[in-house]
Amino acid sequence: NSVNQVAEWSDSDANxxxxxxxxxxxxxxxxxxxxxxxxxxxxxxxGLETPVYVAFQAKLAGDSFVAMERFGDNPAHTVLTKxxxxxxxxGASWGVIYAMNGDRLGGGDWISTxxxxxxxxxxxxxxxxxxxxxxxxSSTWDLYVDNxxxxxxxxxxxxxxxxxxxxxxxxxxxxxxxxxxFVVSSRNPLFEDADNDGVSDHYEQLVGSNVSVDDRQGxxxxxxxxxxxxxxxxxxxxxxxxxxxxxxxMEIR
Numbered sequence: 155n156s157v158n159q160v161a162e163w164s165d166s167d168a169n170x171x172x173x174x175x176x177x178x179x180x181x182x183x184x185x186x187x188x189x190x191x192x193x194x195x196x197x198x199x200x201g202l203e204t205p206v207y208v209a210f211q212a213k214l215a216g217d218s219f220v221a222m223e224r225f226g227d228n229p230a231h232t233v234l235t236k237x238x239x240x241x242x243x244x245g246a247s248w249g250v251i252y253a254m255n256g257d258r259l260g261g262g263d264w265i266s267t268x269x270x271x272x273x274x275x276x277x278x279x280x281x282x283x284x285x286x287x288x289x290x291x292s293s294t295w296d297l298y299v300d301n302x303x304x305x306x307x308x309x310x311x312x313x314x315x316x317x318x319x320x321x322x323x324x325x326x327x328x329x330x331x332x333x334x335x336f337v338v339s340s341r342n343p344l345f346e347d348a349d350n351d352g353v354s355d356h357y358e359q360l361v362g363s364n365v366s367v368d369d370r371q372g373x374x375x376x377x378x379x380x381x382x383x384x385x386x387x388x389x390x391x392x393x394x395x396x397x398x399x400x401x402x403x404m405e406i407r
Contacts (some may be wrong), residue, residue: 159228162198169398170325176332178211183334186218188324194324195333198225201317201337203357204290205350207323209343210336212276214249216326222288232256233286233295236319239273246265247273251282251304253297256311262310267297267304287352290306290316297350301344302389303352306382353385 165186170193173185186193208222214237222233234254241247248270256262272279285298293313297305318338325331337343346355351368358365363374363381370382377384 161196163195165195166191166193168256169193169310169407178283178332178334180228180334183211183332184336185324186331186333187325188216188326188328190327190328192217192325193326194322196320196322197336199319199321199338201319202340203317204289205340205352206288206290206318207281207285207339207341207343208318208337209285209287209339211283212323213332214280214328215277215331218329218331219324220284220324221322221324222286223322224315225320230260230315231309232293232312232315232376233288233308235284235286235297236277237282237363238262238266238273239276240270247276249273249278249404251284251297251299253308255305256309258293258309258311258313260312261333262309262311263307267299269304270300281332282335283382286316287342303386304389308350308371351381357385357388365370 161166167189169187171185173183174181175185177183183247186195187372194397211219214220219234219236220393221231221283224230235253238252239247242248251267251269253267254262271282287296293310294307295310296303296307297320307385315395323331323333342350342352347353348355348365349368351370361375361384363369371380373380391398
């Protein structure tokens, strides 16, 4: 069931605009232009409970990042994602997606997901379809890029957040960032997922797991790995058919 409970969208200044300069779908997107005092767009929601799926398309440039957070008298971050420009051994530039694995105390470690998209002159060439599955009961979250799970069971940056209230999209001082196709849902918007556990029904049926029960932490086949670990391993084992060192399931073109 998709929900449209946005109480308010706000921005840091009048520079954040709807534009036809670039778009992932349709004719328009939201542009967060480069400014010395970094601009941002923020959506406020009516305390959506767990699990929450947040899906959107984005072009992240420079130091731009995406956050799910709580504002007010006791602000806190839960989910953080950014793109970091890296140069490979052939001199090609890529935007590599990083996600924050929090310590639930206000900090954490940025980890590379291994997902990358081509960059030209420090600007992303392609749109990325990012989806978060956020579980407020366990204070953990999963990240999907282009419908593929690339990180799972990451910890919140801060633990004491009980529901989804704010989403923010932050720009960069030198490069514009773009946001499009924003969706919030209480159900998995990416694929069939009857038990809403973030693992596809197709995979669960293949391995003999129960599609009606959230058993992602269970060891269904007795191999000392839970279903989620088996699922991630299966996604990573798709191979490298073009020989560039990137696994097919993790590469963005």
